[in-house]
Amino acid sequence: MRLTDLTLKELWHRKSQLVSGLLAITLGIGVIVGIRSISVVSEKAVAINLDNLGANILILPQAASVDNYYTADIDAPTFPESYVEKLVTSTLPGVDNLSPKLTRRVEVNGQKIVLTGILPKSEIASKPIWQQGGIVGEQVAASCAPTGPKKYADEKLQRKGIETLEGNDCFIGSSIAQRLKLEEGNKLTIEKSDFKIVKVLPETGTIDDDRVFANLQTVQELLGTGDQISAIEIMGCCSEISDGLLGKMRNILPDTRITTIGQIVSTQIETNNLMNRLSLVFLIIILFVGGISIGNYIWANVNERRKEIGILRMIGYHKRHIYNILIFKALIMGVTGGIAGYILGTIGAVWLGPQFAGLAVSPIYLLLPVSIAISIIISVTGSIIPAYMAGRIEPFSNMQED
Amino acid sequence: MLIQIKNLTKTYQRHDGAINAVDNLSLDIPKGSFVTITGPSGSGKTTLLLILGGLLHPTSGTMEYNGKEINLQRENELANFRSNHVGFIMQSFALVPYLTALENILIALNVKNSNKSEHRNRALELLKWVGLGDRTTHYPKELSAGQQQRVAIARALANNPDLLLADEPTGNLDPGLSEEILGVLKDINQKQYTTVVMVTHSPMAAEYGNKKIQLKNGKLQDLDQIRIEENIKVLIN
Numbered sequence: 001m002r003l004t005d006l007t008l009k010e011l012w013h014r015k016s017q018l019v020s021g022l023l024a025i026t027l028g029i030g031v032i033v034g035i036r037s038i039s040v041v042s043e044k045a046v047a048i049n050l051d052n053l054g055a056n057i058l059i060l061p062q063a064a065s066v067d068n069y070y071t072a073d074i075d076a077p078t079f080p081e082s083y084v085e086k087l088v089t090s091t092l093p094g095v096d097n098l099s100p101k102l103t104r105r106v107e108v109n110g111q112k113i114v115l116t117g118i119l120p121k122s123e124i125a126s127k128p129i130w131q132q133g134g135i136v137g138e139q140v141a142a143s144c145a146p147t148g149p150k151k152y153a154d155e156k157l158q159r160k161g162i163e164t165l166e167g168n169d170c171f172i173g174s175s176i177a178q179r180l181k182l183e184e185g186n187k188l189t190i191e192k193s194d195f196k197i198v199k200v201l202p203e204t205g206t207i208d209d210d211r212v213f214a215n216l217q218t219v220q221e222l223l224g225t226g227d228q229i230s231a232i233e234i235m236g237c238c239s240e241i242s243d244g245l246l247g248k249m250r251n252i253l254p255d256t257r258i259t260t261i262g263q264i265v266s267t268q269i270e271t272n273n274l275m276n277r278l279s280l281v282f283l284i285i286i287l288f289v290g291g292i293s294i295g296n297y298i299w300a301n302v303n304e305r306r307k308e309i310g311i312l313r314m315i316g317y318h319k320r321h322i323y324n325i326l327i328f329k330a331l332i333m334g335v336t337g338g339i340a341g342y343i344l345g346t347i348g349a350v351w352l353g354p355q356f357a358g359l360a361v362s363p364i365y366l367l368l369p370v371s372i373a374i375s376i377i378i379s380v381t382g383s384i385i386p387a388y389m390a391g392r393i394e395p396f397s398n399m400q401e402d
Numbered sequence: 403m404l405i406q407i408k409n410l411t412k413t414y415q416r417h418d419g420a421i422n423a424v425d426n427l428s429l430d431i432p433k434g435s436f437v438t439i440t441g442p443s444g445s446g447k448t449t450l451l452l453i454l455g456g457l458l459h460p461t462s463g464t465m466e467y468n469g470k471e472i473n474l475q476r477e478n479e480l481a482n483f484r485s486n487h488v489g490f491i492m493q494s495f496a497l498v499p500y501l502t503a504l505e506n507i508l509i510a511l512n513v514k515n516s517n518k519s520e521h522r523n524r525a526l527e528l529l530k531w532v533g534l535g536d537r538t539t540h541y542p543k544e545l546s547a548g549q550q551q552r553v554a555i556a557r558a559l560a561n562n563p564d565l566l567l568a569d570e571p572t573g574n575l576d577p578g579l580s581e582e583i584l585g586v587l588k589d590i591n592q593k594q595y596t597t598v599v600m601v602t603h604s605p606m607a608a609e610y611g612n613k614k615i616q617l618k619n620g621k622l623q624d625l626d627q628i629r630i631e632e633n634i635k636v637l638i639n
Contacts, residue, residue, distance in 0.1 A: 001508035001521070006501075013500035311496045314457060315557070316485020316513040318478055395484070396457040 003321060007328045014301070021297030022337045025378055028286030029341025029371045030348060032279050033364075037349035039275040041361045057095075057234040057246070059083070060257045064230070078102070078228035081216075083253055087232070090252050092245065099233040102219050103211075108190055111179050114211045115190060117219030117229075120165040167218050170195040174202060175209035188212065191222050287378055294333060294382035298326060302390040309390055310397030319391035326390055330383035331376060338375030342368045403469075404564060404597050405431040405454065410463030412449050412620075423449040424460070425620035431613075433564070436591045437599045438611030446620040447601045448569055454599060455488050455567045456480035468564075485513040489558030489596075491587075493570035495550040497542040503529060503553045504538040510560040528556035532586065548579040555586055559596075566590060568600040572607055584610050 011018055061077035084100050102117040165171075172182060177200045182188060188195045195214060203209055220227060246258050302309070309322055346363045353361030412424040423446040431437055431454075439447045452458035453465070456472065457480075465472050467487065473479050490496070497506050507525035529535055532552040534545075542550050551571065558566055568587065572580035588610055591598045602608055616623040 001505055001512045003512070006509065006512075009500055009505070307496075308498050311498060312509065313481070314455075314484065314490055314496065315510045316481050316561075318481045321513075394457075395481075396452050 003325055004328060007325050007332070010305075010325075011329060011332060017297070017301070018333070018336075021294065021301075022333060022340065024293035025286070025290040025333070025337035025375055026340040026344060028282065028290050029338055029375055030344035032282050032286065032374075033342050033345025033367050033371055034349040034352070035275055035279045035282065036367060037346060037361050037364050038353050038359065039272050039279070040364060041349075041353065041359045042275070043272050057249075058259050059232040059234065059249070059253065060230070060259070062255050062257050064257065076103070076230060078225060078230055079256060081220075081227040081229050083256070084229075084232060086252055087234075087249065092248055092252070095234055095245070095249070097234065100216060100229045101231050101233065102216060102223070102225060102229045103231075104219075104223050104225075106190060106223075108176075108188065108212075109180055111176070112210075113173075113176050114207060115219055115223070116211050116213050117216035118165065118213055119216045165198075165213070165215050167215050168193070168195050169198045169215070171199040171201055171213040172197055173209040173211045174200060174204075176212060190214075193218075193222050283374070286374075290337075290375075290378040291382035294330065294379045295386055298330065298383045298386040299389070301329075302326070302386050302393075305390075306393055306397050309393045310395055313393065313395030313397075322391045322393075323387045326383055326387035327380060330379045330387075334376030334379030335372055337379060338372030339368070341375060342371040345371075403430050404433040404435075404467065405429075406466040407454070408464050410450075410453060410465070411461050412446070412453060412458065413461040422446075422620045424453065427463075427620065427622050429615070429622060431597060431599065433597055434591070434595045435597055435613050436588070436611045437597075437613045437615060438608040439599065439601045439615045439617060440603065440605070440608050441617035441623075445617040447617050449620075450617065451567055451569055451599065451601050454565075455490060456483045485510075485561060487564050489561070489563035489566045491551070491554050491558050491566065491568040491571045493573035495542070495547075495554045495574075497550055497553060497557075499542055502539050502541055503534060503545065503556075506542070506553055507557045507560050510557045513561075524560065525556075528559055529553070531559075532556045547575055548582060551575065551579075551583050552586070555583070555590075559590065559594075564597060566596050566598045568598065570602060571600065572602070572604065580604070580607065 061079045063077040081100055084098050087095060087098060100119055104115050105112055106115045107113075170188060172188065176182065177197075180188070182197055182200070184197055184200055186197050188197055190212065195212070201208065216229070246260065249258050250256070312322065313319075346367075349361045350363065353359045406429075408428045410424055410427045410429075411422055414421050414423055425446075427450065439450065441447050449458065453460050453474070456474070459475055463474075465474055467483065472483055484490075498509065501509065504522075504525050507528055508521055511521040511524060526535070526538065529538055532555055534549060534552055534556070537545060537549060540549075542553070545553065551574075566587070571587070572583055575583060584607055587598055587600065590596050600607065600611065608614055
């Protein structure tokens with residue numbers, strides 16, 4: 001019978017204690033894995049959203065947040081469509097291709113979708129994936145875009161516009177198509193109005209997969225919002241933006257929030273950095289709490305096993321055998337805690353990600369070995385002192401002296 | 403001579419002063435003898451047994467085993483001495499509760515690195531010898547007190563020790579079972595020529611020894627010598 005067999009037997013014998021001993025470390029690792037999984041996906045989502053947005057300036061109602069816009073809150077504020085006209089007639093240099101949008105979350109056949117009204121010809125079909133999907137129109141370019149063979153400094157300055165989108169035509173996201181079992185040419189009924197699906201968009205991995213794109217006027221009538229819109233996306237010139245274009249636009253539309261993609265990105269990056277810092281803080285807390293928790297468990301275990309350790313020492317086991325038994329136990333706990341924490345954190349992130357962050361989270365397998373390594377370090381470190389104390393237990397501890 | 407101890411003293415420091423549990427004691431234990439140690443509580447019997455088994459460091463004195471001095475202060479040397487030469491039988495059986503009868507014997511064999519199947523065969527053979535061949539997979543709580551003590555005896559014999567130390571081995575057993583266990587110890591002593599040193603309170607158990615020792619305040623009193631002296635006194639009077 002090897003020392004490892006002896007350890008495994010003891011672990012099995014006191015399995016309920018093992019579960020409580022592992023609780024802190026499992027929860028801690030789970031939180032770190034959960035935060036990290038969501039933040040990694042969030043970083044990717046920012047990049048995808050950026051690319052898909054195409055425009056580089058976003059105008060929102062003063063009271064709205066970027067989140068309101070993306071999540072299409074039912075109560076999200078709006079502003080009049082006439083703001084588009086104000087910008088067009090202002091003849092501001094560096095403002096091209098204004099793309100007004102109205103977004104609302106609606107229910108179709110018991111499924112929640114985001115209905116987005118767009119203006120054909122004005123809509124910048126910049127989303128690369130749309131273009132791959134065959135939605136092509138006339139080439140549009142910012143007025144400042146260079147011509148000729150020279151490459152564009154910013155590729156987003158040249159995109160294609162959506163040529164036509166008739167009153168009752170619509171594009172639908174891939175996720176909706178799957179969930180509602182719809183194909184091109186099918187009919188889709190939204191709020192008692194029938195739409196013809198002219199295109200099923202390829203999967204993007206973003207909220208666009210849950211969107212239905214229809215003609216803006218049709219959507220306004222359908223939702224009864226009048227000539228209200230949720231946002232205006234603009235393809236602006238980078239040079240003009242840096243020359244104070246946003247300030248000039250704010251003078252024209254004082255009751256709006258005008259932001260550049262750079263700002264959105266930096267906000268999101270800040271949020272991600274905050275989450276990463278939060279993970280680090282959690283990691284430090286877990287190193288302490290988990291280490292103390294495991295140490296406490298092993299210490300209690302050693303006290304409970306004083307007699308048994310005394311027996312082993314009595315029949316000739318050396319101190320190092322006792323250390324080995326306890327450190328091997330800590331190793332098993334570390335591996336178990338790491339795996340359990342990874343599973344817990346991943347399931348949590350996959351389940352909570354879409355509900356709270358609007359993100360589809362996938363497991364990050366690279367976090368598994370990292371979780372196990374952290375858990376082992378915590379577990380073994382926490383067990384060193386109790387193991388040392390166990391080695392000091394006298395071999396006659398199982399006897400009574402007279 | 404198997405064991406020779408000279409001027410052995412074990413002092414315990416207490417709040418009310420130092421106490422000599424074993425006081426300048428010298429003793430020879432011949433090979434193949436059955437030594438019984440008796441004496442009142444606090445006389446130092448168990449302390450002496452612990453020192454003989456290399457479980458406790460004495461304050462002073464020396465111990466020779468088979469003519470070779472054992473360093474009573476070196477932990478690893480004592481651990482090797484215990485696993486190679488000594489078997490222990492305790493009043494409380496000292497079995498590991500989550501191991502089966504077979505595994506409780508295997509843990510003693512585990513200290514030595516040799517063939518695993520050899521270990522298993524040896525453990526099974528010992529269990530059969532103590533009459534528990536059909537209880538190999540039983541846990542201590544599934545065995546009677548007498549059966550548990552038999553497992554403890556089997557474990558004590560696992561490494562073929564020259565010396566078997568028993569601390570009140572019948573203390574937790576009824577008189578019938580006590581005689582059974584003492585009979586087993588006698589068998590081991592006579593058939594395997596294993597030296598047995600047994601601490602006991604029971605005069606009946608003490609009669610099993612061929613060398614009887616009585617301790618009082620940590621000092622040795624040779625019962626045979628006392629008896630001879632008493633007989634001489636009777637004859638003179």
